[in-house]
Amino acid sequence: MVMSRIQKIPVVEEKKGNPLARVFDDLVRFCRSRSLFILHYCTGCGAIELPPAMTSRFDMERLGIQPMVSPRQADILLITGYVSIKTLKRVILTYEQMGSPKYVVGICSCTVNGGMYWQSYATAKKLDEYMPVDLYIAGCMPRPEAVISGLQKLMDRIKSGEADSWQDYYQNYDYYLGNQQKLFGEDWQTPTDIITEAKHYELMGEGTLGEHTRLLEQHQNPLEALEMRLGHNIKEPIE
Template structure:
């Protein structure tokens, strides 16, 4: 979506959204270890308007911190679908990009963007808090310019994402356990 086609109201909405991003406090892997320094006094995530939230209903960002086992992926998909639009997914660490050091594991997925629409990847193993802050800043800019629209892609290509999810999780994706 280019800037010219976006209406003025949409621009204002995007600027406001870009200033207040609530992150779901859900930690899948070891990457969560880098979040306490990011949140607390040293790097202070809150000054950019980021805040951790306890439930998916209130959150805007799904931060996937590190490796994702198949078992966690199912919960992550449920969580993502409980979040309200607009919502963004940030892949954190090389595990979400290409498997990282878990490239030969029998239980972890290697590419997150096959199953959920990732807006931004933060590369590294581990990404330092500086990299996390930089990634968040980039995400804010993307939201303000209207580039970050993974949630729209997920709606449009739902069948494709579902097919990929089914391939890993089987037909029991919507069976409660």
């Protein structure tokens, strides 16, 4: 009856190649798991549990987990609660900008099935429709201890190499893009070129391309560099 008994059956891989390289891989994964940067971006109510989790009382830093201000340098995207549809666009933009490997953690009820906002027209109900999620932490909101337990589980999974959902985004990009298009319209487009990235990582899968990516190509505007601007006019001195 209790579902927690469902354990993922460990896949025993036939190890081959240079044994030293394997050791090196293990070492890299170990180091990666001990130095995680959480993107300093919070969505819903659950964000309130993060300051205590980070600071001295629960002290996430003893596990090597720290907040990080920029998505390009962050490893973990914490979705701390309900995601309004407007926010979801930003979340996707942010996620795509993060460098791989990257991990998504869904916190609170809302990221699983809508939570107490289940009737709201303005919030997304299932986070995993729009991006692959590595881990969920139950609660409304979960206590800092639960957050830390979750992150420890994530660390274990990184160390063992099981936390690889980021590859899924490349391999099944068409699915995720389709859900995004359903919500945001056919002309939905992000500045990140996922397909090229997928090729780069050699993660082109059967689900990378499909009808939705074809739709994207039809609507895609060439990306332009943003003009750097400060205030109204940089030439005029600020009074």
